Amino acid sequence: MPSILEFSYMQIPLVDLKQQYQDLKEEILSSLSELMESSSFVKGPKVDEFEKAFAHYHGVSECIGVNSGTDALFLILKALDVHPGDEIITVPFTFFATAEAVVNAGGKVVFCDVDPERYTLDPSQLENLITPRTVGILPVHLYGMPADMDPMMKIAEKHHLWVVEDACQAHGALYKGKKVGTFGTASAFSFYPSKNLGAYGDGGAVLTNDKKLSEKIRKLQDHGQLKRYHSEVIGYNSRLDAMQAAVLKIKLQRLDEWNDKRRKAASFYTEKLTGVKQVKAPKRFSDSKEVFHLYVIQTERRDELAHYLEKKGVSTGIHYGIPLHHQPPFKNSKIHSFPVSEMLSQKVLSLPFFPEITEDQISYVTEEIKEFFS
Numbered sequence: 001m002p003s004i005l006e007f008s009y010m011q012i013p014l015v016d017l018k019q020q021y022q023d024l025k026e027e028i029l030s031s032l033s034e035l036m037e038s039s040s041f042v043k044g045p046k047v048d049e050f051e052k053a054f055a056h057y058h059g060v061s062e063c064i065g066v067n068s069g070t071d072a073l074f075l076i077l078k079a080l081d082v083h084p085g086d087e088i089i090t091v092p093f094t095f096f097a098t099a100e101a102v103v104n105a106g107g108k109v110v111f112c113d114v115d116p117e118r119y120t121l122d123p124s125q126l127e128n129l130i131t132p133r134t135v136g137i138l139p140v141h142l143y144g145m146p147a148d149m150d151p152m153m154k155i156a157e158k159h160h161l162w163v164v165e166d167a168c169q170a171h172g173a174l175y176k177g178k179k180v181g182t183f184g185t186a187s188a189f190s191f192y193p194s195k196n197l198g199a200y201g202d203g204g205a206v207l208t209n210d211k212k213l214s215e216k217i218r219k220l221q222d223h224g225q226l227k228r229y230h231s232e233v234i235g236y237n238s239r240l241d242a243m244q245a246a247v248l249k250i251k252l253q254r255l256d257e258w259n260d261k262r263r264k265a266a267s268f269y270t271e272k273l274t275g276v277k278q279v280k281a282p283k284r285f286s287d288s289k290e291v292f293h294l295y296v297i298q299t300e301r302r303d304e305l306a307h308y309l310e311k312k313g314v315s316t317g318i319h320y321g322i323p324l325h326h327q328p329p330f331k332n333s334k335i336h337s338f339p340v341s342e343m344l345s346q347k348v349l350s351l352p353f354f355p356e357i358t359e360d361q362i363s364y365v366t367e368e369i370k371e372f373f374s
């Protein structure tokens with residue numbers, strides 16, 4: 001492998017979506033052109049086809065395309081009839097939308113800290129947080145790593161709680177051979193462009209095997225109607241755009257291949273970082289086939305390293321620098337300490353990562369990291 005001196009300066013973005021588009025350009029433009037000719041811009045065959053394909057990919061019966069991952073979470077919670085004061089347990093170490101959806105649906109957020117290795121909800125802390133007001137658990141499969149579902153599902157069953165999975169970062173990930181998004185009552189996916197399955201704008205989906213729940217969500221997402229101009233309840237306008245559905249249908253066929261590439265690139269990163277004692281690479285678990293939405297390291301000198309890499313042309317990200325219990329809207333919630341989330345928020349750094357990232361690019365990044373610590 002070439003040394004740092006053999007690499008000329010490289011500019012490496014955190015995420016590069018351009019290469020993927022070049023690969024799929026003809027197919028996508030042809031599908032979009034067909035859609036334009038048909039003028040079926042809202043709902044219609046492209047949305048139906050994608051919903052069927054996404055449900056089939058997961059082996060579930062129902063998929064409802066919606067406007068975003070945030071809406072997917074919100075609409076599930078609305079359809080589950082969350083009442084004011086109902087407590088929903090989720091993590092403080094996630095994107096804001098997870099907890100935001102709970103509040104918007106009328107629920108009360110109760111935070112549970114995350115596991116220090118998995119970065120997902122720590123089931124060993126769950127039972128202490130359950131009260132007579134608890135109605136459900138909302139785990140997040142963060143960075144593409146499945147949450148530890150078996151102990152969580154057992155606790156949920158014991159206490160008669162529903163589980164809604166936030167799978168917005170984990171399209172195609174497997175826990176004990178089963179796809180995430182198929183464990184709970186329902187699950188939410190985001191198709192934000194940089195996701196493992198990303199649209200060319202906003203998009204999201206709900207998965208469930210519960211026909212009644214699915215019907216409720218279908219009504220809520222479309223002005224309370226299942227039949228046009230027959231509104232049975234007060235709803236919203238949150239439909240998956242037909243253009244996004246057309247793009248997603250094409251991209252879904254490549255998802256497993258891209259996830260394989262992500263796992264391979266992650267292995268290469270970890271191999272290159274072996275021996276750099278100031279850096280902790282993501283741990284892998286034999287019970288899971290994770291999909292590396294992000295490749296996230298931990299390091300004490302996170303901000304200095306990020307600044308150094310930026311100067312060397314390497315873009316990085318912090319997912320997430322402020323745990324949710326420190327964000328103003330949640331500051332007044334009963335103060336608990338979430339030491340793992342707090343520690344992670346100080347140390348995590350996302351390195352450039354996308355399926356098409358090359359070994360040369362990874363080598364450049366890791367050599368610069370070694371240089372920084374030398």
Ligand SMILES: Cc1ncc(COP(=O)(O)O)c(C=O)c1O
Nearest residue numbers: 068069070095097168190191192
């Ligand atoms: C964990 C998590 N939950 C929810 C969302 C919300 O998805 P969207 O941006 O599609 O609304 C995201 C998206 O970034 C996410 O990463």
